[in-house]
Amino acid sequence: MRSSVIIFPGSNCDRDMDVALKKFGFKNQMVWHNDQSIPKSDLIVLPGGFSYGDYLRCGSIASKSKIIKSVIDFANSGGLVLGICNGFQILTETGLLNGILQQNKFLNFICCNVFVKVKDKQNKYFKDLKKDVLELHIAHNEGNYFCSDDELKSLEDNNQIAVTYCGKDGTENEKTNPNGAIKNIAGIFNKNKNVLGMMPHPERMIDKYLSGEDGSLFFKNILDNFK
Amino acid sequence: MKIKVIVTLKNGVLDPQGKAIQQTLNGMNFGNVEDVRQGKYFEIEVKEKDEKKAKSLVDDMCKKLLANLVIEDYKIV
Numbered sequence: 001m002r003s004s005v006i007i008f009p010g011s012n013c014d015r016d017m018d019v020a021l022k023k024f025g026f027k028n029q030m031v032w033h034n035d036q037s038i039p040k041s042d043l044i045v046l047p048g049g050f051s052y053g054d055y056l057r058c059g060s061i062a063s064k065s066k067i068i069k070s071v072i073d074f075a076n077s078g079g080l081v082l083g084i085c086n087g088f089q090i091l092t093e094t095g096l097l098n099g100i101l102q103q104n105k106f107l108n109f110i111c112c113n114v115f116v117k118v119k120d121k122q123n124k125y126f127k128d129l130k131k132d133v134l135e136l137h138i139a140h141n142e143g144n145y146f147c148s149d150d151e152l153k154s155l156e157d158n159n160q161i162a163v164t165y166c167g168k169d170g171t172e173n174e175k176t177n178p179n180g181a182i183k184n185i186a187g188i189f190n191k192n193k194n195v196l197g198m199m200p201h202p203e204r205m206i207d208k209y210l211s212g213e214d215g216s217l218f219f220k221n222i223l224d225n226f227k
Numbered sequence: 228m229k230i231k232v233i234v235t236l237k238n239g240v241l242d243p244q245g246k247a248i249q250q251t252l253n254g255m256n257f258g259n260v261e262d263v264r265q266g267k268y269f270e271i272e273v274k275e276k277d278e279k280k281a282k283s284l285v286d287d288m289c290k291k292l293l294a295n296l297v298i299e300d301y302k303i304v
Contacts, residue, residue, distance in 0.1 A: 057295055064292065093295070100297045107243050146240070146298060180241070 001026050001226045003043040006071065008033045008062045013048035013084065013203060020203035021045070024219040033065040042226060043080040044071055046087030048139075048201060058101060058142045059089030068094060080124060080222075081195045085140055088187065088197030096190055097197045098155065099147030104140070105180025111139040113212075114178060116163040116186045116200055117170050123193035124225045125162070125218070133170045134163075134214040136200035138178065138186075143199040145181035145188075155188060162187040162196055228273050230285045234294045234301045235266035269293060 003026040007014045014030065021028040029039050038044060052061035062068070068090075075081045075096050083091040091097040104110060115133050118126050147155070155161055164184040166172045177184045179199075187198025205215030236242050242264050249263040271288070275281040282303050294301040 056292070060292065060295070098297075100295055102241070102298065103243055105241070105243060107247060148297065151297075 001042045001223055002040060003028045003045060004031045004038050004041040005029075005045045005047055006031050006033060006038075006067055007047070008049070008051035008065065008090075010051045010053055011047050011049035011086070013086075013201065016201075016203045017045055017047045017084070020206050020215065020219060023206060024216070024223055026219075026223070031067065033062065033067050035067055036070070038067065038070045038074065041074070041079070043082060043222065044074055046071070046081070046083040046090050048085030048087060051086055051090065054142070057089075057093065059086060059091075059093040062086075062090045063093035072096060075190070075195050078192065078194050082125075083195075083197040084201055084203070085138075085143075085199055088199055089142065091195060091197040096195050097188055098151045098160075099145055099188070101140075101142045101199070102144040102146050103142050104144050104178075109139075109141045110143070110178050112137070112178070114138050114186075114200060115166050115168050115170075115176070116198075117166040117172060118163055119161045120159045120189070120193075122159065123162075123189060123196075125193075125196050125222055127221070127225050129217065129221050131214065131217060133166060133168070134200075134202075134218065135168075135205065135212050136202055136214060137204040137211065138200050140179070140199055143179040143181065143186075145185040145199075147182070152182060158191055160189045160191065160193070161185055162189050163198055163200070228275055228278060228281045230271045230273055230281055231304045232269040232271065232285060232289060232293060232301055233266055233304060234269070234289070234299050235264060237298055237300050240298045267293075
């Protein structure tokens, strides 16, 4: 499976993503934001970081960069596009995903492990995933997902909520919500479920000695579903 | 021509920074501060002599980049 990771000025999880993808057998390439086109890919990843220093709004400047037109065309033709953290923020700013990531409710930068519940498995990312709750890592200042009531209803009706913050046992409530996101939302899909944006970093959970392996499950699952 | 834009959060959208500023002001004995909403202010120099045209250009910029209409309103002043 061929993948491309897009690098923006200020991206800082691009190399971690590259390491993770290659570890599980993706043929990965790095693509600079100023390039006109993306090499043939089965998956495009927008990595985490602070593209353009989070100026104006997180992800807003990156969402207008040269390469983004190719990303949008790829997504609209059904290609898999994954945005992690700042990548999720960029995807909402392009309009590929609904809503916006606002500043965390208590104005703090959050860096910790969290549990997320997989809400939908009828898609190429989570289909046949063995677990329902994953332990992943978050590190963000703007992860407080918000959208209008109509958009939320449409996300729920179409099963577009991908993952939600929860406890170890899968309980979702205010206590297990780290940043104030509505409905504990940690990640969502577009309507066709080929575009996934999420705040947690699976690429930080790929080594059982350093962190945990639930990120490994995530990447292996994408590969398995591609075969 | 210089066009000025103010971008603010929509009514009903939580503004934690505004809240923190309000609480700080209250703590500084500005007890009569009931609410603070924080926003952004832009001064945009447009190479255009016709004010109407310049404002219409800036309006387009607001919709496409300066404001995110999911949570923000803008006002050209």
